[in-house]
Amino acid sequence: MDRPARIQDVAAAAGVSVATVSNVLNRPERVNARTVEKVRSVIAELDYVRHPGAAGLRAAHARSIGLVLPDIANSFYARIAKGAADAAYRQGYALSLCHSGDDPEREQGYLSMLVEQRAGGAVVVPLGAATGRLERLRRRGVPLVLADRARPTAEGCSVSVDDVAGGALAVRHLLEGGARSVLVVNGPRGIRQCADRYQGARQAARRFRGAALEQVVVESMTIECGAEAARRLNRLPDGVFCTNDFLAAGFCRGLAERGASVPGDVRVVGYGDLDVAGLAALTTVRQPVEELGSAAIELLLDEVEAGADHVHEARVLASSLVVRETA
Amino acid sequence: MDRPARIQDVAAAAGVSVATVSNVLNRPERVNARTVEKVRSVIAELDYVRHPGAAGLRAAHARSIGLVLPDIANSFYARIAKGAADAAYRQGYALSLCHSGDDPEREQGYLSMLVEQRAGGAVVVPLGAATGRLERLRRRGVPLVLADRARPTAEGCSVSVDDVAGGALAVRHLLEGGARSVLVVNGPRGIRQCADRYQGARQAARRFRGAALEQVVVESMTIECGAEAARRLNRLPDGVFCTNDFLAAGFCRGLAERGASVPGDVRVVGYGDLDVAGLAALTTVRQPVEELGSAAIELLLDEVEAGADHVHEARVLASSLVVRETA
Numbered sequence: 001m002d003r004p005a006r007i008q009d010v011a012a013a014a015g016v017s018v019a020t021v022s023n024v025l026n027r028p029e030r031v032n033a034r035t036v037e038k039v040r041s042v043i044a045e046l047d048y049v050r051h052p053g054a055a056g057l058r059a060a061h062a063r064s065i066g067l068v069l070p071d072i073a074n075s076f077y078a079r080i081a082k083g084a085a086d087a088a089y090r091q092g093y094a095l096s097l098c099h100s101g102d103d104p105e106r107e108q109g110y111l112s113m114l115v116e117q118r119a120g121g122a123v124v125v126p127l128g129a130a131t132g133r134l135e136r137l138r139r140r141g142v143p144l145v146l147a148d149r150a151r152p153t154a155e156g157c158s159v160s161v162d163d164v165a166g167g168a169l170a171v172r173h174l175l176e177g178g179a180r181s182v183l184v185v186n187g188p189r190g191i192r193q194c195a196d197r198y199q200g201a202r203q204a205a206r207r208f209r210g211a212a213l214e215q216v217v218v219e220s221m222t223i224e225c226g227a228e229a230a231r232r233l234n235r236l237p238d239g240v241f242c243t244n245d246f247l248a249a250g251f252c253r254g255l256a257e258r259g260a261s262v263p264g265d266v267r268v269v270g271y272g273d274l275d276v277a278g279l280a281a282l283t284t285v286r287q288p289v290e291e292l293g294s295a296a297i298e299l300l301l302d303e304v305e306a307g308a309d310h311v312h313e314a315r316v317l318a319s320s321l322v323v324r325e326t327a
Numbered sequence: 328m329d330r331p332a333r334i335q336d337v338a339a340a341a342g343v344s345v346a347t348v349s350n351v352l353n354r355p356e357r358v359n360a361r362t363v364e365k366v367r368s369v370i371a372e373l374d375y376v377r378h379p380g381a382a383g384l385r386a387a388h389a390r391s392i393g394l395v396l397p398d399i400a401n402s403f404y405a406r407i408a409k410g411a412a413d414a415a416y417r418q419g420y421a422l423s424l425c426h427s428g429d430d431p432e433r434e435q436g437y438l439s440m441l442v443e444q445r446a447g448g449a450v451v452v453p454l455g456a457a458t459g460r461l462e463r464l465r466r467r468g469v470p471l472v473l474a475d476r477a478r479p480t481a482e483g484c485s486v487s488v489d490d491v492a493g494g495a496l497a498v499r500h501l502l503e504g505g506a507r508s509v510l511v512v513n514g515p516r517g518i519r520q521c522a523d524r525y526q527g528a529r530q531a532a533r534r535f536r537g538a539a540l541e542q543v544v545v546e547s548m549t550i551e552c553g554a555e556a557a558r559r560l561n562r563l564p565d566g567v568f569c570t571n572d573f574l575a576a577g578f579c580r581g582l583a584e585r586g587a588s589v590p591g592d593v594r595v596v597g598y599g600d601l602d603v604a605g606l607a608a609l610t611t612v613r614q615p616v617e618e619l620g621s622a623a624i625e626l627l628l629d630e631v632e633a634g635a636d637h638v639h640e641a642r643v644l645a646s647s648l649v650v651r652e653t654a
Contacts, residue, residue, distance in 0.1 A: 074405075094391075
C-alpha cells in the first residue's frame, strides 16, 4: 500500500466494521477477545497509526466541552488550559474557552451558554465560592468538574493540589539542610492557599526537634512586599519560606540590599515555580498545573462517557520540590 | 418594576417585536429612524441594560468560532486568546480553543473539525507557513483571519504588528537620549521578526547624523545568550537594542558582571514587554498583543455577519515604547 493505512483498510482486512475497529481502539472491553486479537494483528500488519485526536475531532458527533476560568492571560490558568486542551484533543473533543474575566455575571453567562449549546460538560476553575451557580448547573444535568478546587465527592469530581503537603515540603527542605530557625513570609490570612501552606510548614516544623518557626504576614504577594519584609527584619533566620515566588524573589533582593548572601547567610524557598523562579534561580515548590487541566478533563469525560458507571472522585495532586540556587 | 427590565419589556412598551429591539441595539442602520428613536427612548425610560455578551451567548443560534494557536501556555499566545475571548464574548460568540501544540497535523485536525462542526469561522495564529492548509480551508468557504501574520487582502483579513516601526522606535529612543554608537543584539537571521526589527533599527540610525549601528547575531533569544553577548564585547557601545526582552535581561546581567552600570555606562532597550521586562525594569517596546486577538475577531465577525458587504483588510498595529530604568 503506497499510502498510510486508514481505519477503513483495517476494517476490510479484518472483516469487521469500522465501528468495531474503533471499539477495539477505544473500548476493547466491549469487544470479544478473539475479535480484539484479530483486529490488533491487522493493525500491526498494516502499520496503521491512528492520529490521536484528529479522527475523533472530525467525527460528526464530536461534542464540545467547556473550560471556564477566570483569566486566560494569567500563566497559571493558561497552563491549566494547555493541559485541558491536550487531554480533550486526545479524546477527540472540542474545547470551548470561557474566559470569565473575573466577572461573576460573565461566568454565569458562559455556564448558561454551555447548557443551551448542550455541551457535554464543563471543567470549571471557579471564581470565589460560586457554589450556588455551579449547583444550579449540576441540577440541570451538565457534568461539571472543578479544577484547582476540592469539593465533596457527593457533589461531583474535582482536582486540586495539596497545598498543606507543599508547605511541608518547603520547610522540611530548609530543616533537613540544617536551618533551625525558619521564617514563613506569608500572604493575607483570608487566602485559603496561604493558610494551607502555613499549616504544612507548621506540621514539618513540629517533626523537627529544636526547630523554631515564625510567621510574617505581608499585605500582598508581590516582589516589593517581599523585599520590604527582608528590609524590616531585626534578626536574620537560617531559612525563609515565602508562600509564593514573587515574595521569594523580592525577599532575596531585600537580603542583597542588606549585604546578606543567599544561600550562604539565609536559605530561601519559594512556591509555585512561576517564570520569576527561573529568572531568580529560586528553589521552589512546583505544582502540577497542566495536570490540573488534564486530570479534570479525564474525570469529566469519564462521567460523560461512562454515564451511570461513573464514580465521582476528588483527586488531589502532589507538588514537588525544584532545587535551584537559593536553598 | 421591581426587577431589571428585559428586552421583552422594552419591546412591549415600544410596541415592536423583540427582533426589532435587537436590531436597534445591534444594527440600527436596518431600522427606520423613527422606530430607532422610539425604542431608544423606551430603553432610557426603563433603564434597560443589556449585559453585553450573555444575551447573545444564550441565544439558541449562538455559533462557535475557532481560535487556532501554537501554544496556549506561552504568554504571548495566551494574551492573544484573552483579547479574542473578550471580543467574541462582546458579540455573543463561543470560542473554540484549538491548541495545536506546535504540531502541523494537529493544527490540520482542528481546521478540519471547524469545517465539519460548521464553525462560523476561525482566527488562526499559524504554525510556520501553513499557507496550503489555510488555502484549502478558505476554499471550503470558512472565513479565516490570520493573527500575528500579514497577508495580501486578496486572500483574506489579517492583523499583524509593525515590527519595522517597533525596531525604529527602540533605536530612535537610544539616539535621542544621546547614544551615538548603538549595538543591535539580534536573534537568528531566519526569523522574520528579527529581520524586521533590525530593518527598523537601520532606518532610525540612517536619520541620525553621526550615528553608528552594529549588529551581533546570537544563537537563540535567551537570557543566557544575552549575558554571553555582553561578556564577549571588546568595547562597550553607548546604547544596546536587544530584539527581545530575554536577550535584554541577560545583556544587563552580563554588563553587571563586567562592572558596567545600566543606564549609566550603557543604555539598554528590549522588545516585547514580556513579564521579564517588568522584573528587570527594562525599557522596552510593547506590542498590542491582546489587540491582535480582539481585532482579528472583529474582522472575522464582520466577514461572518456582513457577508457580501465585507471588505478584506490587512490591519497593521503599532507598538509603543515603555520607558523603565534601563534607557
